Amino acid sequence: MKLDMEFYEVFKLAIIALKTNKSRSILTTLGIIIGVASVILLVSIGSGLQAFVTKQFESLGSNSIYVMPGKVEFGGGGMSSAVLNISKFNLTDVGNLDRLPTVKNATAAIAGSGVLNYKEKSTISEVAGIFPEYLQMTNFKILKGRNLNKTDDAKLAKVIVLGSKPAEELFPQTDPVGKKINLNGIQYSVIGILEKKGSGGLGANIDNHAFIPYSTSTRLFNKDNPYMLFVEAFSQEGVAEAVTQIERTLLKRLEKDDFTVMEQKELLSTINQFLSVITIALGGIASISLVVGGIGIMNIMLVSVTERTREIGLRKAVGATEKIIRQQFLIEALVLSLIGGIIGIALGTLGSFLLGKFIETSVTLWSVGIAFFVSSLVGIIFGVYPAKRAASLDPIVALRYE
Numbered sequence: 443m444k445l446d447m448e449f450y451e452v453f454k455l456a457i458i459a460l461k462t463n464k465s466r467s468i469l470t471t472l473g474i475i476i477g478v479a480s481v482i483l484l485v486s487i488g489s490g491l492q493a494f495v496t497k498q499f500e501s502l503g504s505n506s507i508y509v510m511p512g513k514v515e516f517g518g519g520g521m522s523s524a525v526l527n528i529s530k531f532n533l534t535d536v537g538n539l540d541r542l543p544t545v546k547n548a549t550a551a552i553a554g555s556g557v558l559n560y561k562e563k564s565t566i567s568e569v570a571g572i573f574p575e576y577l578q579m580t581n582f583k584i585l586k587g588r589n590l591n592k593t594d595d596a597k598l599a600k601v602i603v604l605g606s607k608p609a610e611e612l613f614p615q616t617d618p619v620g621k622k623i624n625l626n627g628i629q630y631s632v633i634g635i636l637e638k639k640g641s642g643g644l645g646a647n648i649d650n651h652a653f654i655p656y657s658t659s660t661r662l663f664n665k666d667n668p669y670m671l672f673v674e675a676f677s678q679e680g681v682a683e684a685v686t687q688i689e690r691t692l693l694k695r696l697e698k699d700d701f702t703v704m705e706q707k708e709l710l711s712t713i714n715q716f717l718s719v720i721t722i723a724l725g726g727i728a729s730i731s732l733v734v735g736g737i738g739i740m741n742i743m744l745v746s747v748t749e750r751t752r753e754i755g756l757r758k759a760v761g762a763t764e765k766i767i768r769q770q771f772l773i774e775a776l777v778l779s780l781i782g783g784i785i786g787i788a789l790g791t792l793g794s795f796l797l798g799k800f801i802e803t804s805v806t807l808w809s810v811g812i813a814f815f816v817s818s819l820v821g822i823i824f825g826v827y828p829a830k831r832a833a834s835l836d837p838i839v840a841l842r843y844e
Contacts, residue, residue: 474783477733479786482786486790487801489803505676505680509671509703510701511530511531513701513702530700535671535691545673545674546674547575550670552663554570556569556626557624558623560624567607569651570651570652577589577590581639594658595655600628601631601658602633602654604635605648605649725812735779739775739824775824782817783818
């Protein structure tokens with residue numbers, strides 16, 4: 443009980459000392475506030491990006507398999523191409539894969555980009571040449587109009603299906619279906635509009651796409667080879683067997699380094715590993731400001747020790763022990779850092795919420811916990827030296843200090 447009363451008195455004295463110099467206390471906590479808020483905000487951006495990417499991949503279907511050109515190596519939390527990714531695929535490969543017993547559907551796409559114009563409005567969009575099956579396999583849904591069909595492909599028809607973003611930008615108040623737009627200077631008829639799948643992350647905007655018939659895209663982009671093959675297995679349990687059969691089939695015509703077969707789970711796991719490294723790096727960079735804030739606390743506490751030298755001498759002369767003096771200054775430093783930490787968490791969370799209106803963000807409990815723990819640790823670490831210095835002052839010398 444005596445120890446509790448003693449600590450309470452020391453704590454009360456520490457708070458009185460901080461209140462006496464309100465302006466200094468507020469300025470001292472600014473470094474911690476900025477540091478903690480930065481950690482919360484930057485980690486929330488990284489976590490939001492991970493959540494966004496995961497959501498987009500899941501929206502493509504859990505049975506999806508991607509066959510990419512070149513050899514893709516995994517390691518170090520990311521993926522990199524070991525050879526130049528020049529596509530050697532052709533439409534024969536699609537037919538061979540589509541006949542496999544474990545494969546429900548197989549299709550291909552040609553990728554490019556284009557400038558879309560309607561009257562005085564224009565926008566830049568990702569443009570892909572596809573077969574009709576592609577939109578179903580990737581879970582794109584038609585909001586208005588119709589999908590591309592085999593007749594469009596056979597006739598090299600100049601028709602286009604717009605994603606929600608180019609549709610909104612070109613036709614903010616008009617139904618686009620049936621309208622004529624220009625794609626890279628060539629006129630196309632809008633036959634369909636896709637439902638919005640969701641955007642706002644820092645990655646590629648999945649809604650900023652437009653789709654034209656595969657055969658038409660070969661002329662537009664002057665390409666014959668698909669840039670990627672898309673395969674859908676009958677079930678999630680059958681994905682692994684489908685991957686084995688796909689590799690075996692493609693190796694009959696291509697070399698091992700000509701392609702990489704990846705199931706969605708593997709690709710998502712690799713991307714998330716890479717994004718986790720980015721998130722941790724962002725948090726680490728922001729944590730540097732916490733160290734700077736800690737140094738600020740130490741400097742202010744050292745100034746406080748100098749200014750209060752006579753007070754310390756008087757207290758020691760009337761019986762205050764080194765332990766009590768040390769506790770008081772340590773409590774002052776800890777209170778400053780904790781207050782800064784709490785305000786920083788509140789501001790970081792608020793900032794994340796406001797930023798979430800423009801890009802996807804996610805405040806995680808672990809980032810809040812770490813930020814609060816580190817801010818407390820900073821107060822203890824950077825408060826120890828000033829506390830020890832105050833406690834070690836000779837009372838006689840301290841009383842004579844001017």
